[in-house]
Amino acid sequence: xxLLTNALDFIxxxxxxxxxxxxxxxxxxxxxxxxLADTFFLMVYFFKKKKNRPVRVDARLRxxxxxxxxxIIVPGKNEGRYIPELAKxxxxxxxxxxxxxxxxxxxxxxxxxxxxKLKNEGKxxxxxxxxxxxxxxxxxxxxxxxxxGKYVVHLDADTHLKEDSVxxxxxxxxxxxxxxxxxxxxxxxxxxxxxxxxxxSIDYMKxxxxxxxxxxxxxxxxxxxxxxxxxxxxxxxxxxxxxxxxGLDGDLTLKxxxxxxxxxxxPEAVCYTSVPDSFIKLIKQRYRWDRSLVRFRLRKHxxxxxxxxxxxxxxxxxxxxxxxxxxxxxxxxWWIYIFYIIFLNPKFIAIIFVINYLLYFSTNVIEFILAxxxxxxxxxxxxxxxxxxxPLMPLYHGIFLRLIRTYAHIMEIxxxxxxEDKWNPWKVSKVVKKQRF
Amino acid sequence: xNIFIIDEKxxxxxxxxxxxxxxLKEIKDNPPLESEIFIxxxxxxxxxxxxxxxxxxxxxxxxxxxxxxxINSNENFTINNIADGYFTIEQTDALNNSFFPASYGxxxxxxxxxxxxxxVKDTNIALKVLRYIMTRKMSLTPFRGSGNRFGLYYPNxxxxxxxxxxxxxxxxxxxxxxxxLSQEFYEKVHLCIHCNSSFLNFMEVCPHCGSADLEDDDLVxxxxxxxxxxxxxxxxxxxLICPKCDKELKGLGVDYDKPATVFRCNSCRHTSQNPxxxxxxxxxSTVTEPEDLQKRKIKKYSITALGENAAxxxxxxxxxxxxxxxxxxLPYQAFKILLSSEIExxxxxxxxxxxxxxxxxxxxxxFYAQLGKRTRQIFSEIGDILNSVLRTCDITTTINEVTFxxxxxxxxxxxxxxxxRRLKEKFSVLIESNFEKQIEINTSSISLNKDQDVESVLTxxxxxxxxx
Ligand SMILES: [Zn+2]
Ligand SMILES: [Zn+2]
Ligand SMILES: [Zn+2]
Numbered sequence: 001x002x003l004l005t006n007a008l009d010f011i012x013x014x015x016x017x018x019x020x021x022x023x024x025x026x027x028x029x030x031x032x033x034x035x036l037a038d039t040f041f042l043m044v045y046f047f048k049k050k051k052n053r054p055v056r057v058d059a060r061l062r063x064x065x066x067x068x069x070x071x072i073i074v075p076g077k078n079e080g081r082y083i084p085e086l087a088k089x090x091x092x093x094x095x096x097x098x099x100x101x102x103x104x105x106x107x108x109x110x111x112x113x114x115x116x117k118l119k120n121e122g123k124x125x126x127x128x129x130x131x132x133x134x135x136x137x138x139x140x141x142x143x144x145x146x147x148x149g150k151y152v153v154h155l156d157a158d159t160h161l162k163e164d165s166v167x168x169x170x171x172x173x174x175x176x177x178x179x180x181x182x183x184x185x186x187x188x189x190x191x192x193x194x195x196x197x198x199x200x201s202i203d204y205m206k207x208x209x210x211x212x213x214x215x216x217x218x219x220x221x222x223x224x225x226x227x228x229x230x231x232x233x234x235x236x237x238x239x240x241x242x243x244x245x246x247g248l249d250g251d252l253t254l255k256x257x258x259x260x261x262x263x264x265x266x267p268e269a270v271c272y273t274s275v276p277d278s279f280i281k282l283i284k285q286r287y288r289w290d291r292s293l294v295r296f297r298l299r300k301h302x303x304x305x306x307x308x309x310x311x312x313x314x315x316x317x318x319x320x321x322x323x324x325x326x327x328x329x330x331x332x333x334w335w336i337y338i339f340y341i342i343f344l345n346p347k348f349i350a351i352i353f354v355i356n357y358l359l360y361f362s363t364n365v366i367e368f369i370l371a372x373x374x375x376x377x378x379x380x381x382x383x384x385x386x387x388x389x390x391p392l393m394p395l396y397h398g399i400f401l402r403l404i405r406t407y408a409h410i411m412e413i414x415x416x417x418x419x420e421d422k423w424n425p426w427k428v429s430k431v432v433k434k435q436r437f
Numbered sequence: 438x439n440i441f442i443i444d445e446k447x448x449x450x451x452x453x454x455x456x457x458x459x460x461l462k463e464i465k466d467n468p469p470l471e472s473e474i475f476i477x478x479x480x481x482x483x484x485x486x487x488x489x490x491x492x493x494x495x496x497x498x499x500x501x502x503x504x505x506x507x508i509n510s511n512e513n514f515t516i517n518n519i520a521d522g523y524f525t526i527e528q529t530d531a532l533n534n535s536f537f538p539a540s541y542g543x544x545x546x547x548x549x550x551x552x553x554x555x556x557v558k559d560t561n562i563a564l565k566v567l568r569y570i571m572t573r574k575m576s577l578t579p580f581r582g583s584g585n586r587f588g589l590y591y592p593n594x595x596x597x598x599x600x601x602x603x604x605x606x607x608x609x610x611x612x613x614x615x616x617x618l619s620q621e622f623y624e625k626v627h628l629c630i631h632c633n634s635s636f637l638n639f640m641e642v643c644p645h646c647g648s649a650d651l652e653d654d655d656l657v658x659x660x661x662x663x664x665x666x667x668x669x670x671x672x673x674x675x676x677l678i679c680p681k682c683d684k685e686l687k688g689l690g691v692d693y694d695k696p697a698t699v700f701r702c703n704s705c706r707h708t709s710q711n712p713x714x715x716x717x718x719x720x721x722s723t724v725t726e727p728e729d730l731q732k733r734k735i736k737k738y739s740i741t742a743l744g745e746n747a748a749x750x751x752x753x754x755x756x757x758x759x760x761x762x763x764x765x766x767l768p769y770q771a772f773k774i775l776l777s778s779e780i781e782x783x784x785x786x787x788x789x790x791x792x793x794x795x796x797x798x799x800x801x802x803x804f805y806a807q808l809g810k811r812t813r814q815i816f817s818e819i820g821d822i823l824n825s826v827l828r829t830c831d832i833t834t835t836i837n838e839v840t841f842x843x844x845x846x847x848x849x850x851x852x853x854x855x856x857x858r859r860l861k862e863k864f865s866v867l868i869e870s871n872f873e874k875q876i877e878i879n880t881s882s883i884s885l886n887k888d889q890d891v892e893s894v895l896t897x898x899x900x901x902x903x904x905x
Contacts, residue, residue, distance in 0.1 A: 106696070141664055142656065243663055
């Protein structure tokens with residue numbers, strides 16, 4: 001309380017310009033980008049959604065009338081235990097004309113036995129097995145090789161779908177023929193496993209669901225998640241499938257954009273996925289994700305930033321800039337901000353910290369409310385209950401994740417260490433590291 | 438030394454060895470019991486095979502157990518497997534007199550150990566098998582060969598049987614169940630569900646349409662670009678060029694590998710990695726999935742101590758011990774003495790009527806084949822039946838484990854028939870509840886009168902035995 005009173009006194013005692021000096025980071029980046037922009041673009045989304053209802057109904061009718069085959073491809077290693085639940089959710093789909101292709105990428109457990117059993121029971125259609133692990137990209141490419149569908153839906157093994165998710169993720173293709181890929185909305189399956197999964201659940205609601213809807217509106221969606229993403233088969237064939245990871249999902253998305261096709265996020269296509277259930281696993285996952293940013297945006301797809309590029313497209317440019325800005329640059333700016341505050345006025349650190357905390361907390365509340373609105377009918381009771389964890393979010397988001405990100409960026413730039421990641425088998429990393437980018 | 442040779446040329450001398458020549462017909466009609474070794478000349482293979490069969494299918498242990506030696510054979514002659522020894526044409530020329538007793542004397546010694554066989558016929562295949570193994574001190578090992586539907590067979594005991602059905606396997610199972618033989622796993626065979634043949638064609642077939650017209654190809658994974666496709670998609674003029682990134686592949690394990698094999702169906706174009714397997718029987722063309730095939734363990738057998746005992750004294754002794762717990766079974770010789778004194782009593786006083794009845798289980802091979810582990814229980818129940826129908830003053834013996842003869846004093850032919858009918862009724866119930874295939878019962882009865890003697894009574898009762 002005392003601190004809060006002090007904080008108010010502090011604010012009152014400063015003029016607007018000084019306040020900006022103290023809180024420029026929040027005002028410039030987070031507030032404008034996440035509160036103002038998100039609110040505005042979500043409103044636009046809701047408005048458009050309402051307006052597009054008839055178009056959507058018509059698209060759905062045309063989808064069911066044409067009834068194209070849809071290939072569901074699921075690569076994975078040692079994930080056999082998840083497949084029965086996934087297969088069950090696929091067999092319950094409202095859209096029936098699907099084929100399920102599962103790739104066992106060199107599992108050394110009973111995965112293949114489980115797959116064989118499911119296949120014999122007719123619950124999945126095809127299984128392929130690599131005796132030696134080839135990595136996620138090659139497993140997905142193997143499945144793609146034998147996909148017969150007009151559309152290919154890539155799923156992670158540890159997910160399951162809502163019963164109408166396949167139709168929901170395909171409908172956008174029938175609303176706009178220039179769409180090349182559609183991302184599904186990821187929801188957390190193990191929300192209450194522990195604190196780590198609960199905090200990630202909120203994060204998923206805000207940044208993944210809301211963030212992707214907004215980016216999708218802006219035409220700057222930069223990633224179709226491999227956990228649940230749908231692609232036109234002809235497009236995948238044209239770009240010849242996935243390239244070596246990490247970050248292969250974002251990489252593929254950018255390749256599709258380079259063809260001049262749109263990528264969309266579809267919040268109504270719901271996919272439940274497991275998130276890392278310990279902070280250690282979470283750190284490892286985030287570390288991997290954050291490194292891949294530098295690698296693909298800055299090195300492999302630097303042509304998107306070049307105005308001299310013949311295929312230059314302002315949206316692709318913005319996609320990369322947004323991503324770089326709000327991840328990499330902002331991250332380094334944040335450190336500058338910290339040093340700036342310490343240097344500028346060390347005696348106010350506690351007060352500034354509290355005020356920042358309150359600002360970020362309110363941001364989180366606003367974002368949570370927006371997410372709730374976005375989820376609409378698909379919002380579950382357990383997701384409402386996440387509200388009790390909101391006070392922890394500024395620390396989780398502002399400090400915990402930021403530390404990981406900073407470390408990852410530094411490591412990637414200095415060491416190119418992502419090539420040695422366990423993500424790829426050593427045989428692949430070794431070859432890829434020798435390549436130029 | 439009595440060495441008989443069966444051939445067409447009437448040889449009397451092989452090298453330094455003097456032999457007695459005998460024809461195939463003589464072997465069948467009047468086999469020489471004194472023979473210690475049978476030599477079979479293989480110059481005519483058909484004739485030689487028939488000679489071996491004639492010897493081994495005889496029912497007299499003095500004949501069927503005797504060593505058979507082939508001369509003028511060759512390495513690949515299938516009959517070699519059933520003989521106790523064989524000599525190729527070159528070896529035959531070098532034979533001498535001292536060779537045979539040293540190698541084959543021990544078999545004759547063991548044949549001698551089989552007590553009281555003189556004049557007794559071994560019609561029981563189980564006993565023949567047991568005695569054969571016992572006299573050879575061998576373990577019965579299956580041979581591989583296409584002459585038998587299982588692909589694995591026991592030539593030296595198969596020859597006991599004319600028919601090539603499963604009797605011999607059931608007999609071995611029976612002997613194992615009775616602990617007369619011990620088994621050791623040899624091999625497992627898959628058999629056609631329809632005809633039990635093991636000659637099956639295993640084919641990879643398309644899981645989609647069932648066609649066997651599949652083509653297999655290795656998948657190639659290019660590490661650089663994560664492209665995965667069948668090897669044929671990569672091939673261009675001898676070197677592998679990646680169709681995704683157009684790079685030439687350097688080497689297996691360097692920048693690519695082959696993680697799996699795929700099968701493409703030429704009928705329906707379906708590709709899979711795990712084709713189904715289907716089996717087609719070469720005999721009867723039945724198509725089956727491998728998991729539905731019959732499986733049979735083929736075993737290697739050795740004789741047990743109990744088996745040695747049964748080989749020497751006869752298998753019937755074992756069953757009689759079980760029966761003995763329920764009803765007193767007299768030894769055959771003792772029964773004959775009592776029968777002769779009863780005949781004498783009737784002859785002297787001529788005031789009462791007595792009868793002799795016979796009760797016999799037919800199809801004894803079927804009976805044994807189906808007995809299995811229930812032998813003790815079933816023989817115990819047979820004992821109960823005999824005990825409940827016969828009176829304590831009646832005396833019973835057996836001439837083998839499936840033929841019972843009883844003397845019913847002070848019983849006329851009507852009384853004897855009543856006893857037989859009751860035995861039959863009770864036995865039918867036992868058969869119906871324990872056996873799948875029909876087992877029939879032969880009976881006969883004879884009334885004693887003063888003009889008979891023991892032998893004529895026994896011969897009469899045995900010869901009159903019919904199903905009615
Ligand atoms: Zn058959
Ligand atoms: Zn086919
Ligand atoms: Zn390549």
